[in-house]
Every structure is written in structure tokens, then in C-alpha cells.
Amino acid sequence: MSGFVRKVSGGITAPQGFRAAGIACGIKRTADPDLALIVSEAPAAAVGMFTRNRAVAAPVVWTRKILPTPALRAVIVNSGNANACTGVTGLQDAEAMAAHTADHLSVRKREVAVASTGVIGAPLPMEALLPAIPRLIKGLSRSGGTRAARAILTTDTRTKIRAVETTLRGKRVRIGGIAKGSGMIHPNMATMLAFVTTDAAVEPVFLKDALKEAVEQSFNRITVDGETSTNDMVLILANGLSGVRLGARELRSSGFQTGLNQVCQEMAFDIVRDGEGATKFVTVRVVGGKNENHCLIVARRIAQSSLVKTALFGEDANWGRIMAAAGVAGIPLQPERLDIYFDKVQLVKQGAARGVREEHQASRVLKKKHITITVDLHQGSAAAEIYTTDLSLDYVRINADYRS
Amino acid sequence: MSGFVRKVSGGITAPQGFRAAGIACGIKRTADPDLALIVSEAPAAAVGMFTRNRAVAAPVVWTRKILPTPALRAVIVNSGNANACTGVTGLQDAEAMAAHTADHLSVRKREVAVASTGVIGAPLPMEALLPAIPRLIKGLSRSGGTRAARAILTTDTRTKIRAVETTLRGKRVRIGGIAKGSGMIHPNMATMLAFVTTDAAVEPVFLKDALKEAVEQSFNRITVDGETSTNDMVLILANGLSGVRLGARELRSSGFQTGLNQVCQEMAFDIVRDGEGATKFVTVRVVGGKNENHCLIVARRIAQSSLVKTALFGEDANWGRIMAAAGVAGIPLQPERLDIYFDKVQLVKQGAARGVREEHQASRVLKKKHITITVDLHQGSAAAEIYTTDLSLDYVRINADYRS
Numbered sequence: 178m179s180g181f182v183r184k185v186s187g188g189i190t191a192p193q194g195f196r197a198a199g200i201a202c203g204i205k206r207t208a209d210p211d212l213a214l215i216v217s218e219a220p221a222a223a224v225g226m227f228t229r230n231r232a233v234a235a236p237v238v239w240t241r242k243i244l245p246t247p248a249l250r251a252v253i254v255n256s257g258n259a260n261a262c263t264g265v266t267g268l269q270d271a272e273a274m275a276a277h278t279a280d281h282l283s284v285r286k287r288e289v290a291v292a293s294t295g296v297i298g299a300p301l302p303m304e305a306l307l308p309a310i311p312r313l314i315k316g317l318s319r320s321g322g323t324r325a326a327r328a329i330l331t332t333d334t335r336t337k338i339r340a341v342e343t344t345l346r347g348k349r350v351r352i353g354g355i356a357k358g359s360g361m362i363h364p365n366m367a368t369m370l371a372f373v374t375t376d377a378a379v380e381p382v383f384l385k386d387a388l389k390e391a392v393e394q395s396f397n398r399i400t401v402d403g404e405t406s407t408n409d410m411v412l413i414l415a416n417g418l419s420g421v422r423l424g425a426r427e428l429r430s431s432g433f434q435t436g437l438n439q440v441c442q443e444m445a446f447d448i449v450r451d452g453e454g455a456t457k458f459v460t461v462r463v464v465g466g467k468n469e470n471h472c473l474i475v476a477r478r479i480a481q482s483s484l485v486k487t488a489l490f491g492e493d494a495n496w497g498r499i500m501a502a503a504g505v506a507g508i509p510l511q512p513e514r515l516d517i518y519f520d521k522v523q524l525v526k527q528g529a530a531r532g533v534r535e536e537h538q539a540s541r542v543l544k545k546k547h548i549t550i551t552v553d554l555h556q557g558s559a560a561a562e563i564y565t566t567d568l569s570l571d572y573v574r575i576n577a578d579y580r581s
Numbered sequence: 582m583s584g585f586v587r588k589v590s591g592g593i594t595a596p597q598g599f600r601a602a603g604i605a606c607g608i609k610r611t612a613d614p615d616l617a618l619i620v621s622e623a624p625a626a627a628v629g630m631f632t633r634n635r636a637v638a639a640p641v642v643w644t645r646k647i648l649p650t651p652a653l654r655a656v657i658v659n660s661g662n663a664n665a666c667t668g669v670t671g672l673q674d675a676e677a678m679a680a681h682t683a684d685h686l687s688v689r690k691r692e693v694a695v696a697s698t699g700v701i702g703a704p705l706p707m708e709a710l711l712p713a714i715p716r717l718i719k720g721l722s723r724s725g726g727t728r729a730a731r732a733i734l735t736t737d738t739r740t741k742i743r744a745v746e747t748t749l750r751g752k753r754v755r756i757g758g759i760a761k762g763s764g765m766i767h768p769n770m771a772t773m774l775a776f777v778t779t780d781a782a783v784e785p786v787f788l789k790d791a792l793k794e795a796v797e798q799s800f801n802r803i804t805v806d807g808e809t810s811t812n813d814m815v816l817i818l819a820n821g822l823s824g825v826r827l828g829a830r831e832l833r834s835s836g837f838q839t840g841l842n843q844v845c846q847e848m849a850f851d852i853v854r855d856g857e858g859a860t861k862f863v864t865v866r867v868v869g870g871k872n873e874n875h876c877l878i879v880a881r882r883i884a885q886s887s888l889v890k891t892a893l894f895g896e897d898a899n900w901g902r903i904m905a906a907a908g909v910a911g912i913p914l915q916p917e918r919l920d921i922y923f924d925k926v927q928l929v930k931q932g933a934a935r936g937v938r939e940e941h942q943a944s945r946v947l948k949k950k951h952i953t954i955t956v957d958l959h960q961g962s963a964a965a966e967i968y969t970t971d972l973s974l975d976y977v978r979i980n981a982d983y984r985s
Contacts, residue, residue: 230909231914232904261904263934264931264933298934299934300934407905491981500636501636504635505633528666529666529667530703568887570978572891572977573976574974577892577897
């Protein structure tokens with residue numbers, strides 16, 4: 178029953194029975210949209226994965242409390258204000274967002290998840306937010322996924338919208354997602370917001386396993402600046418309206434997991450591409466490791482090195498910085514055995530430079546927008562990839578000026 | 582016998598019996614000095630601390646092999662080329678630097694330490710370096726400390742020269758130092774070059790303890806960009822020419838350890854002040870911790886956060902980023918108990934913003950060149966400090982262009 182996975186349009190409103198909306202309610206000083214809503218016609222199984230930051234924002238506290246659940250009805254999301262480090266008032270505000278939305282939708286408070294993203298430490302302007310909820314609900318539509326995708330953005334320069342469909346037992350099953358993120362992007366949980374919908378029917382316990390696998394392969398493999406936010410959250414809602422019920426075994430063998438992985442990975446790549454000030458999409462591939470975890474550790478250390486990232490911005494094939502970053506990753510390695518490639522150009526063989534010709538070839542590779550750095554540890558046969566960006570002048574500009 | 586510690590001039594040539602020189606031999610494309618030599622008239626006890634990077638440069642391999650020793654005579658240092666990731670040739674080149682210097686000084690090869698700093702991965706231009714050694718030796722003088730200090734610089738914008746003296750048993754004892762470093766500066770060993778001389782007589786085993794303590798309080802408390810180089814090295818030479826011999830007990834109780842700590846801390850601060858592109862000197866002070874290590878972990882995480890550092894560059898009192906960085910440090914903490922201060926302005930009380938007036942006051946603090954961020958964990962009575970810089974546009978410019 179392994180189904181072929183096709184891309185479709187529509188994002189979170191591509192699956193049956195989901196409506197969405199996005200409006201500007203005045204949280205942002207600009208007139209940009211800052212309030213989004215996703216509603217499922219039928220109660221949806223829902224699970225989430227959350228930030229590992231110990232400073233957890235109020236909406237994360239609320240949503241973690243109500244999930245997992247077999248019956249979520251809505252997700253309300255605001256941007257422009259993270260409702261983080263806002264104390265007891267922040268917790269009350271997050272709960273009030275859920276309560277007001279629930280009232281107007283005639284569902285229960287515990288059936289509404291809440292997410293926020295934006296500036297930390299400022300109280301949420303409830304006087305702007307709450308009165309806008311009826312208008313937000315009026316705006317709900319089957320084509321509202323795009324507007325919702327826009328309303329969850331902060332420093333992002335573009336929306337992240339993905340959807341796929343597959344056929345299971347002769348029926349069409351869809352998976353859609355929207356995401357937000359361009360800085361504070363780092364492995365170990367989401368480190369951004371992502372909302373995934375599907376019209377498959379999946380028990381929360383199996384849904385959690387499926388989400389974990391997808392997140393591990395996608396959001397946990399990207400890094401922009403090594404930061405982990407207080408607000409990170411990935412939610413998935415499964416409302417079953419396709420009529421296809423999936424148990425643990427079918428999840429593995431069907432196209433569902435493949436499709437979910439694909440939606441999450443495409444959103445993760447969208448986030449890297451939109452990394453604050455990024456001029457390059459960089460795949461750091463570590464091969465020849467003893468195990469996958471070793472490869473991930475080395476790849477992450479390289480992907481997080483400010484010196485490697487500024488060299489990439491400067492289009493300088495500075496492999497010495499890659500070597501130095503690998504050397505401090507914390508796993509045993511023999512630098513004199515390392516090979517380093519920029520795309521297919523081998524710059525370093527057994528820990529030493531190959532020559533001037535290869536340097537020139539590598540310089541040409543570095544002018545490209547997409548670059549793969551491959552490091553061969555020559556210790557075994559494991560491999561892993563991390564996806565990142567360069568560190569540009571605009572990264573500093575954006576983050577020096579974000580609040581002012 | 583606890584002696585009063587006074588600052589003196591002269592750096593590494595302030596203590597008796599040390600001569601130094603610095604010349605340009607053509608390793609750097611510019612005409613800047615790039616070769617330095619420190620010589621002791623009498624055999625000096627010498628110990629070192631070295632990079633923890635597993636990719637270890639050739640000069641580190643050599644110098645680690647010959648230390649500790651009761652009888653070092655010279656240290657030769659080049660800048661402009663790190664002789665790192667240069668394979669077998671690199672090791673031969675480092676040894677040849679020691680051998681040639683030893684020949685011309687009529688000492689043994691194993692009595693000459695070697696250090697290098699600069700670009701990684703390029704072969705050392707021995708054809709320029711070796712013939713320059715006689716001229717370097719001719720330049721040796723009792724006032725050559727400043728020239729040596731200049732010749733070990735790379736992206737540094739100024740020399741780091743410090744010296745103190747104290748009186749022990751009625752005799753004058755001096756400690757001098759020169760250092761190099763402005764990027765790749767990060768705790769866990771030196772992460773830069775520093776050479777310390779003293780005319781006290783100290784057995785290598787005690788000298789090692791004294792150096793460890795000094796480094797722990799200085800170079801291991803600073804961070805510029807979270808990078809650890811392949812070449813980091815701190816050496817100390819004690820030639821005994823003051824006529825004062827210090828055992829383990831006297832080291833503790835006398836002004837010697839105080840003086841050594843001071844020289845190392847001042848050089849460490851010089852390095853932070855000269856951090857690549859830095860516009861601020863930032864002390865991150867964490868108090869109220871369960872133990873010092875917890876405080877250090879939190880302080881380092883804050884000091885290494887790109888988001889905190891860009892906010893400081895933007896003079897934005899963005900305490901939310903400080904909270905978020907503390908939250909991912911990896912130690913248990915209660916964000917709702919945290920207090921945060923910019924200098925004496927308390928911005929955050931029990932995890933929440935205090936108000937607009939404090940924001941304004943903090944904004945004024947941020948216009949200063951020296952800022953202390955204090956975070957009170959309210960878990961105990963331990964405290965620790967880490968010293969760092971902001972992350973500026975110039976950091977990116979310098980590191981994007983370093984080789985080109």
C-alpha cells in the first residue's frame with residue numbers, strides 16, 4: 178500500500194476539513210498580518226514537539242498542557258510578540274487567547290492550541306488581540322492557508338507553505354504545513370513554528386512517533402545561528418476526514434511517513450533558505466564516521482562555526498576553518514586522515530591541501546548559491562547531513578536592529 | 582612574604598636575562614613584522630598549556646614534545662602562517678625552525694620552543710623564514726619585547742604587552758608577557774598565543790600549577806567568537822636570574838601568583854578589547870548559582886550567543902535574548918526567578934520586565950564601551966564572570982576577507 182507522494186498546493190488547507198485565516202490586528206507596529214487561525218471541522222488528533230529551552234514561553238506552557246489530545250479543534254497563533262518571559266500575566270494571556278477563540282468557535286478552551294513568536298519580554302497587547310478574534314474567525318476559508326502562513330512570520334522574508342498527497346487504500350490522503358523561522362534556528366527541537374495538518378486518521382500515540390521521525394530528519398538537521406528559542410513548537414493535527422485510518426504498521430509502510438517527512442524537510446529547507454541575511458544554502462555532509470551521531474556532532478560543529486560561516490559569505494575556500502571546527506567537535510578524530518570536498522572538488526586529502534588547482538576550482542564552487550561541504554572522517558561507514566547558511570553582514574544588521 | 586604587585590613596562594624583557602626581537606621576513610604579504618624570538622641568558626624552567634583542538638598544528642606538536650623542561654633557551658614564533666594541517670612537511674618545518682634557531686644560538690634543538698599563528702593549511706615559506714634567523718638573532722635586545730609583541734600579531738590591531746614586579750625576600754622579581762589574539766578566542770585553553778617570562782626560579786612542576794591557575798582565571802574566561810584554534814599556546818619561562826627560588830608553598834603565599842594572574846588577566850582583557858570588530862567590552866556576570874561551574878556555563882552560553890552579541894552591537898537592551906541563552910545553557914534553572922541587570926539597572930525581576938523607565942536607563946548603559954550584564958539565578962551563592970565583545974558588522978567583514 179506504499180503510495181506515491183505528489184506535491185500539491187494549499188498548505189495546511191490542502192487536507193480535507195481544514196480552514197484557515199490570517200489578519201493584521203495591530204500587534205506589529207507595521208500593518209503586517211500578525212494573527213492566524215487554523216480550524217478543523219472535525220475533532221483532530223493532535224500532538225506537538227516543543228522547545229528544549231528552559232525558559233519556556235507562556236503559549237508553549239498552555240499548548241503542552243492540552244496535548245496530546247484526540248480532539249483538537251483550532252490553533253491560534255500571533256506574531257510580533259512571543260509572550261515569553263511575561264510571568265503570570267503571560268500565562269493568563271495565553272489561556273485567554275485559547276478561551277476567546279473557543280468561545281467564538283463554540284468549542285472548549287482545551288481544544289484550542291496557542292502559539293506566539295516575536296519579541297521576548299513585552300506583554301502581549303490583549304486589547305488589540307482579543308477584539309480581533311471574531312474578525313479572524315469570519316476570515317476562515319478553505320483557501321486561507323496562505324494568509325495564515327503570512328501572519329505567523331517575523332523577520333522571515335517569505336512564507337513557508339508545503340503540501341503533498343498520496344493514495345492509501347484507493348483514497349486520497351493529504352498532508353499540509355506552514356512554518357515560520359529565519360533566525361534562532363538550531364537543532365534540538367523545532368526552533369521555529371510549524372503547523373502540519375492531515376486528513377488521515379491517526380491515534381495520538383502513533384502520530385507522535387511519526388512526527389518525531391519527521392522532525393528528526395528535518396527541523397533537527399538545520400541550524401542558522403545556533404540559537405534555540407523560547408517559543409519553538411511543531412504541531413500536527415490529524416482529523417481523519419479522508420476516511421483512511423492508519424495504525425502503527427501502516428504508518429511505516431505507507432506513503433504517509435514519506436509524505437510527512439517530505440513536508441517537514443521542505444519547510445526546514447525553506448527556513449534555511451530564508452535564514453537571516455543568508456546568501457548561501459550550505460549542506461554540511463560528514464561521511465566515514467563510526468556512527469551517525471558522530472557524524473551529526475561534527476557536521477553541527479562545522480555548521481555552527483562563525484569562522485566557517487563568514488568564510489562562506491566571503492566565498493573563501495578556507496578549509497582550515499573547517500578542519501579546526503571538526504577538531505573541537507568533541508569526538509575522537511585523526512585530522513591527518515580527513516578529506517574535505519567543496520561539492521565534487523577535493524581540497525584536502527589526508528589532512529593536507531591538495532594544491533592550487535583545486536583551490537581555484539573550489540573558489541568557483543563557492544560562487545554558487547548551493548554548496549555541499551563533505552568531510553570524510555575515514556573511521557567507518559556512517560554519514561549525516563546538516564543544513565545551514567553563511568553568516569553575512571545582513572545577519573548582523575537584521576539582529577542589531579530587530580527591535581529598534 | 583606576600584609582596585605588593587606593581588605594574589612595570591617592558592613586557593617579556595622586563596624580567597632579568599631575557600632578550601627579544603621581532604622582524605619582517607616576508608611570510609606576510611604586507612611588510613608587517615612576522616617573526617619573533619625570545620631568548621633567555623640562562624636555561625629557564627618552562628611549561629606550557631596547549632589547544633584542546635584535536636587538529637593540532639605542527640608547532641604545537643613540537644613544543645608539547647619538548648615541554649615541560651628545566652632548561653629552555655628560546656622561543657621562536659612566526660605570524661602570517663599557522664603551519665597547521667600541513668602534514669609531515671609541517672612537522673619537519675616546525676622542527677627545522679627550532680633546529681636553525683638552536684644552531685645560531687649554540688644551544689640544543691630541544692631547548693627551542695616553536696609557535697605559529699595565521700592562515701591554516703598553507704605550507705610555511707621556509708625559504709623566507711630560515712635565512713632570516715641570523716638577522717633575527719642580531720636584533721635581540723633587552724628592549725626588544727615590544728618588537729616581538731608586534732611580530733606575533735595577525736588580525737590584531739594592537740600589541741598586548743604587560744609586566745609586573747613584586748619584592749620577595751628583599752629581592753625584585755618580575756613577570757612579563759606578550760600575547761596575540763583577536764578572533765578564534767574561546768575558553769578551554771588559551772585560544773591564542775601568550776608568552777610569559779619571569780626571573781623567579783620555579784621548578785617546572787610548580788610552574789605548571791601556577792600557570793594553570795592563572796590561565797583558568799584569565800584566558801579561559803574570555804570568548805570572542807566561540808572558536809578554538811589549532812595553534813593555541815601559553816608558555817611560561819622562569820630563568821631564576823632574580824636569585825629568588827619559589828617552592829609550592831611560597832608560590833601560593835607570595836605575590837608571585839597574584840602577579841602572574843594579573844599579567845595573564847590583563848593580556849586576556851587586551852585580547853577581548855581587540856576582539857575582531859568589537860565595539861564593546863562586555864562582562865557577563867552570573868551570580869546566585871549553586872556552584873561556580875554552573876555560573877560559568879550560563880555566563881559562557883550568554884557570552885557566545887550571536888543574538889545577544891548582535892543586540893549589544895545594536896545597543897538594544899534585549900534581555901529576552903539573554904533569558905533565552907540562559908535557558909539553553911544546559912543547567913537546571915527557573916526562568917521565573919531570574920533577575921537581569923545592565924550595569925546597575927535592573928531590567929528584569931523574577932523573570933519579567935520591570936518597566937519602561939528601566940528600559941530607558943538600560944539603553945543609556947548600552948551606549949557605553951564597557952558593560953556588565955549581571956544575571957542572578959537565585960539558586961545559591963556562587964558567582965563567575967566571562968568577558969566578551971559584541972558581534973559587529975566588522976567581525977563579518979574581517980573574517981569574510983581574511984585570506985583574500
